Amino acid sequence: MRFGSLSKGDKVYTVVSNTLLFFLLLVTLYPLLNVLSSSFSDPKAIGAGRVAIFPVDFSLDGYRELSRYTPIWVGYKNSIMYTIVGTFVNVTLTIMAAYPLSRKDFRGRGLFIVFFAFTMYFSGGMIPSYMLIRNLNLFNNFWVMVLPGALSVYNVIITRTYFQSNIPDSFLEAARLDGCTDVKFLTQVAIPLSTPIIAVNFLFYAVGHWNAFFDAMLYLSDTKMKPLQVVLRDILIESRISADFNFDSKYAEAKQSIAEILKYSTIVASTLPVMLMYPFVQKYFIKGIMLGGLKG
Amino acid sequence: MRRKPAAVVVFLITLSILIGVLPTGIASENSSILNPPGQLPLVNQETELTMMLGYYPFLVSDIDTHYAAKEIEKRTGIKLKIELVDYQQVSERVTLMLNAGDELPDIITAARMSLAQINFYGAKGVFAPLESLIFQSGYWIKDIFERYPDVERQSYAWDGHIYVVPRYAENAINSYGAKLWINNRWLSNLGLDMPATTDELYSVLKAFKEQDANGNGDPTDEIPLTTAKNLWYGHVGGPLMTPFIYDNTGDQLIVEDGKIVPAYIADEWREGLKYINNLYKEGLLDSECYTQDTNTMKPLFLSDVQTAGAVLVGKMTNIVPSAQQELWQDYVLVPPLMGPSGEKPLTCFVPPAIRSDSGSVINAKSGKAEIAFRLLDYFWSEESRLITCYGEENVDWRRPTDPSIPGVDGQPAFMEILHSFGAPELENKLFGDNFTYFETEKFVGGQIAKEGDADQFTYSQVMEKLVGFEPERVVPSVLPIPDEYVEEFNGLSVSIQSYVNQSKAMFVAGEMDISSDEAWLAYLEQFDNYALDRYLEIMNIAYGTYLK
């Protein structure tokens, strides 16, 4: 629809809406540009507060220092592996839990939901989790980055909501008449119709894996298995909220200056891959293929 | 017939020897492979120890080829099986392992495990008591204990044992922690003398504000006095409060007549707050001193024209990079100010003490306790410190080639650094500060005086202006709180200190009116809610024990 052919009310709406969106865009673009530019600026200029939106005293020091630190590349590799495998496990389990819960004729549905939701509020904490991991022999094991977080109840709930709202009962009835089993319906009808929510699940879980560090810090002592976030935290002392800097000698200061140089380049290095994930995922936000024969 | 009694005697003697030896069987087995204390290598046979090492991840990239680790093994003759754990995670890891019933390694070292935690576990039999080992088998530690009785005294747990091999550092820059720096060039630009009293400081700051102190033609861009909320010793108070009543910038307690009392309920405290509030009101103290973080404050110092006249900070290089000498060289220390009472000025001083947040321990169940102890003993030696914190001799540092060159402290220099920390040549060589067991002045003061070294500059400033102004008695930083009160004490500490600091800020910023008697009384009354009396009671019990 061309702008000129819109009604007056619509024109007003479009102008106002686009203006507000533009404003939001500017406001959120600022921190991004600031970080990006700082990563390409001389730390002295950053300290003097001269970097706003564009790099000042262009410098590749940040990236040079970063690439010099070899564990980063190992971290990247590990994170990619954890993310791919982990997300695949996540999405599969989530669908397996969400679909039955979305069916009104699923006996015991209410109980199951409570069973799942209860775990969002009550947990045992770190100590028994440690015991569990230990008893399962998952220390320094690849799967410790996948299994403990294999299912997020929050994701199950939003997926269930989507199934409930978007898979009409009529489809199911029609499929039943054709002798379709539940599993077949799930894989051949429900999933293709739900590409948006599956895409969202992929995104949420993938980001979760990419940003994960806590379990790794606790359970992975082998430096060759560390994910990216842990490696970055290792370099950046500032990212730790601790007042323990005040060692008496050059160490504190040297550490700080290294941290200064690396601060922004590490953020870009860790955030860029994730940021690029979204446009990719967004392609799936189209309604699934309508299986023509089942319509109506 | 005569042989029988002889046989009996021999038998009895053998028996008594065996009995004498049996209980210490393991120890003697250890002893047999140990060389006399102080001798290197420590053992005369190959032996291995397991060790959990709290490390700085960016210093150690591969423990198998790590320089310091290899060097220690070589010199002590002990093979080390090291498990690396992030130094901040060790405390958690130990707790989890204990709970799971896992076996701990022989030694746990270089970690953030507080004295409180160490003594707690020690009393439960997890860590070995070390006092007998120290006095019978120690060498370097024993020497330090003899020369520094305070270190020994502070190492004892409440139950009378020593479970920790402590960390101790003597460093003037840290001990005289809270400092006030002033821009010397501004003083000379305006023809002012270094202020010696609180009134003089006021006048100087006022001049900074009203006149063009930094010489750029603009009399309005100067910020007379500033600090930031997360800055090291960026505490609003300290040198500003001490002229009225001593402020240790921590829990703000003082010693009076042999007892610990709070400074923050005294009238002098109120006077001090009035003074600081006055500075704040007149725009002489940066209104953002409580809200800005270091990064936000930095532009005042890092711009081409500096706009900060004075600053409360432990070291200028916490704000400005040491490499840029022109940015820190104008700032000099203000000697302790005299207050309106005319009493001798005092400087904020924290006597060197063992660190309460870290230390090393030996597993009580280890069969090699004595060997493990000797290794920890070795870490107290100067040699070990040099290897683990500075690197390889004649590669990363060296003894001065010319014995007549003075160090920063004026004495003959002790060492010269060739590769400073952070240099790529030092990769995978050091364990870093966390591995320090014992550091004396010598390491900083004994470095060759170099032009343009910020640490040395700070050190000489401290020596020149602050030493000699310490208060007679200060509250010790390590107090043995009895076990049964610890939980209660911590709870009280948190709420009281939070209240004191919050009220202080409110008074200074004018949110609460310091000149109003009502407001002051209301402030004092609140302390009943926080059980201040009980808090002090517990502290004084601990203090009493400490003094004995």
Next chain:
Amino acid sequence: MQRLSRAFSNKVLTKMKGMIGVMKFHAGPGLPKKSKLRQLLLDVDRGRQLYLLMMLPVAYILIFKYQPMYGALIAFKDFDPTAGIWGSTWVGLKHFVRFIEQPKFFQMVSNTLMLALWDSIIGFPVPILLALALNNVAHKKYKSFVQTVTYAPHFISTVVIVGMLTQLLHPRMGALNLLFQHFGVPAVSYLGKAGYFRPVYTLSGVWQNAGWGSIIYLAALSSVDVELHQAAQIDGASIVQRTRHIDLPAIMPSIIILLILRIGSLMNVGFEKVFLMQNQLNLTTSEVISTYVYKMGIMSQFPDYSYATAIGLFNSVVNVVLLVIVNTTAKKASETSLW
């Protein structure tokens, strides 16, 4: 002996199969007494594939979530790692009482709740509005660009965001105050006044999370039938009307569920951002439960797991109460609810 029992069990099994067969045959409306049980078994049998699907997720939850739950007992004990969880002394509600008797207890709890409420009231609608607005943007590339940019701040670490915020809000040097002064508004120290803490926290939260939060709604909106919009357009409906009557109902289930979940986690105000934004002057509104727990940990230098767990349990209980209230309301007021 074995042969006998095998014969016996075979008999029982055959009988049961027969019974089920009979029940299957008799399935249908209008059956007396046994219909409930019969219906139950029928449903279970009919849904057996669904139960099979559930098995793996349920197994995961049991192993990784329910089994470790005994750790919550630490809250009722004086946890001593050397004795383990089971060996530590039972102290009942001691830690809860200790927490409640804190002088600042009410202030902490109210700060936590108020902060969360502010965050919800302002922060919850924005992603929805953003999603609805973006959905109507005609130009695809612009839409995609805005989406990618607005969702990015979510990934910048809190430390950096608060650092930027502090610089932005500085009365003398910060861009915001400089801008306001241009329009005659005097400079304010936003971080130095307790009254501004909640708005600043909330608005910066919107800045950081609006884009990310809108993703789920955008996904829901993408399932709206284009034909509906086209039909409405032919009927002369304006964009606003179409949004209100087609788009909004389509995402209403998501909105309600997410709102329920949001209210059910009100007590979980995160620690990092609040701690970084705190300072001595705004503690009256900025001291929340999580920062208190952190300070206790620092002060004692020896983590008190029991106390921290007790406080966490306290939070959870409050959350669950809120959850039940909201869910019941949602059930009555709409078709969507959590259970």
